[in-house]
Amino acid sequence: MSCRQDSQNKQREDFDVSLSKKNTELQLSGQYEALIRLNIEYLKKAAKIKYKEGKGLCYLNIAGVNVSAGNYEKALFFFNKASKELQDSENTYHQATFYDDYSQYYSHLKQYDKAIDCNNKAFMYLSKAKKSSLSAKLLPRLYVNKGIYFAWKGWxxxxxxxxxxxxxxxxxxxxxxxxxxxxxxxxxxxxxxxxxxxxxxxxxxxxxxxxxxxxxxxxxxxxxxxxxxxxxxxxxxxxxxxxxxxxxxxYSSHINGVYKSLAELYKKKNDGGKAYYYLKKYMEEENRLDAARVATMNKATEDFISEIKKDSDWHKNELPLFIALSTAAITISGIYIQKVIQKQKNKKTTLKQETEQLKDHVQNKILQEVIELVRKNDSSFLMKFKELDPEFINALLKINPDLENSELAFCAMLKLHFSSKEIAEYTFVQHKSVQQKKYRIRKRLNIPGEEDIYEFFDHLKR
Missing domain, CATH: 1.25.40 (Serine Threonine Protein Phosphatase 5, Tetratricopeptide repeat)
Known part of the structure; x- marks a missing residue:
């Protein structure tokens, strides 16, 4: 009996070490599909050797990679599966691993108090675990995760x-x-x-x-x-x-920090175009993750209420407790979700302001480039102006589709409020020639003689 027990323990220990090593390698290399396949394979092995806790570890690994990818709802599903397999485990290393992974899940949801609570439980269970290569590997990560949660709390x-x-x-x-x-x-x-x-x-x-x-x-x-x-x-x-x-x-849930850093970097470098691009990428990633967090909170609340409702054998005197628990769940969840939504709104307002500032910065930079091209009499002026104000050119062509590029360029200079004297100087023609061009443009665009040509272009809409 003793030999058989030792053999079984060795088999299960080998299972844990082998699964942990292979799973970590695949997770750190970003091979998501291979990681899922590995854990499905080990689920079958665990069933074959009747190792319930082994199945729990597989579910835990799948939950963990879903957290990394920002699939919080799926992660919660697999955490629940893992919990059922591990809840009666006498192996305290398993319990420590479970609570460590759960703490990271709560951290991603920005619920740092819950993350700290799970982290404390992980430390407690690990202190009771048998010394092994796996427990030695887990301990420093528990400290690092604790550092992250306390930093976000401001401690x-x-x-x-x-x-x-x-x-x-x-x-x-x-x-x-x-x-x-x-x-x-x-x-x-x-x-x-x-x-x-x-x-x-x-x-x-x-x-x-x-x-x-x-x-x-x-x-x-x-x-x-x-x-x-x-x-x-x-x-x-x-x-x-x-x-x-x-x-x-x-690891898309971590990359938003890279996008934000690049946006700030290009803003410092006065490159508005790239700053705007990476700020947009950051906003898209944050919005995706925020939506995933709220969806997960909703799902967790629904599951909690469903579990309570399943127990149909309650006595009448226990009904108020059911109502109280349900109401508390809805209220707490509602308050939390409202806070998340308000936080999202505030963040979006700030990001929108930043985005508008970057847009203005980009527009101002292009405007300066266009003005400089006019002063140099550069032939690429019209092309750059179209980038600045494509609607203006479209509006001109709607009035008269036969306008030539030279006429469009002349109208663009007037739109930019260059005086006749400045246009003559930059295009190397006489002042009288500019006045004649203005007259021809009036006829080509049907601009009334009494209307100021600059005002006409200012108010021109497509």
Whole structure:
């Protein structure tokens, strides 16, 4: 009996180690489909050896990768499946893993109090777990995650201690990045520098996974931007984007930070076009994730109420409790969702203002380029003007489709309020010739003699 028990324990331990190693490799390389297939394969193995907790670990892995991809509703479904398989487990490492993954799920939903609560439970269970390679690997990550949650809560002292403890235990490219990011978050670039240098060294020395490398490049971009080294910041952030595409955006929930950093970088570089492009990408990603968070909260509330309603054997004296629980669930969820919606509205208002500012910046930059082309009598002036105000040219052609490019260019100069004297100077013709052109344009566009030609162009609509 004893030998059989030892054999079974060894078999299950091998199952855990093998699954953990393979799952981590696939997750960090962004091979989403392969990871799902791996866990389906191990689900069958767990069923074959009658290893209930093994099935729970498979569900947990699938939940985890869905969290990384921002599929929170699917993640919740698999967390619930994992919970049913692991709830009676006597293996405290399994319980620690479950609560660690759940804490990350709540962190993605920006519910940091719940994330901290799950993180504390993970620490408690891990302290009771048997010492192994798996428990040794989990411990530093618990400290790093604790640092993240406390940083978002604004408890910076505890956050820094957690990051440093996690880095001391693991000393990887990722953990060094997290200490570096803490210092950048608190605008201490000098303190961040040695950790970022170390992260870069470890990345190059040990050929880190794509996802870890993405994190290093993002942190380097953050650092270079903080010290106003825009060229190196751009290189590092672009490298992070390349890796993100390579990993098929499995870690799309993290890439919005890269988009935001690029938008801020190009704004500093006075490149309004690129700044606007990346700000739009950031907004799209944030909106997608915010919508996913609200949908998940709604689903969780519905499931909670459904579970209560299933119990049809309640006595009459227990009915008020049912009503109270249901009402509390709806109220709490409603308040939370209203807060999320209000936060989204505020964020969207701010981002809209930023977007409009960038649009104005882009328009002003193009306008200056157009004016400069007129002054140089550059033939590309009309093409650039069409980029600035395509509707104006379309409106002219609607009145008279036979207008030539030279006439369109002349109208564009008047639209820009160049005087006859300035047009004559920049196009190397006499003032009298400009006046004659104005007269011909009036006839070609049927502009009344008593109407000011500049006002006509100012109010021209398609």
């Amino acid at each position: 910076l002292g505890t956050s820094l201690k957690s990051f440093i403890k996690g880095n001391k235990l693991e000393n990887s490219a990722y953990t060094n990045c997290m200490v570096g990011q803490y210092y950048l978050f608190t605008h201490q670039a000098k303190a961040a520098e040695p950790y970022i240098v170390k992260a870069d060294e470890l990345m190059l020395s040990y050929k880190t996974s794509d996802v870890e490398s993405l994190w290093v490049y993002y942190t380097m971009g953050y650092y270079y931007s903080e010290i106003n080294d825009n060229e190196n910041a751009e290189k590092a952030l672009k490298k992070a984007l390349e890796i993100n595409i390579k990993t098929r955006r499995t």
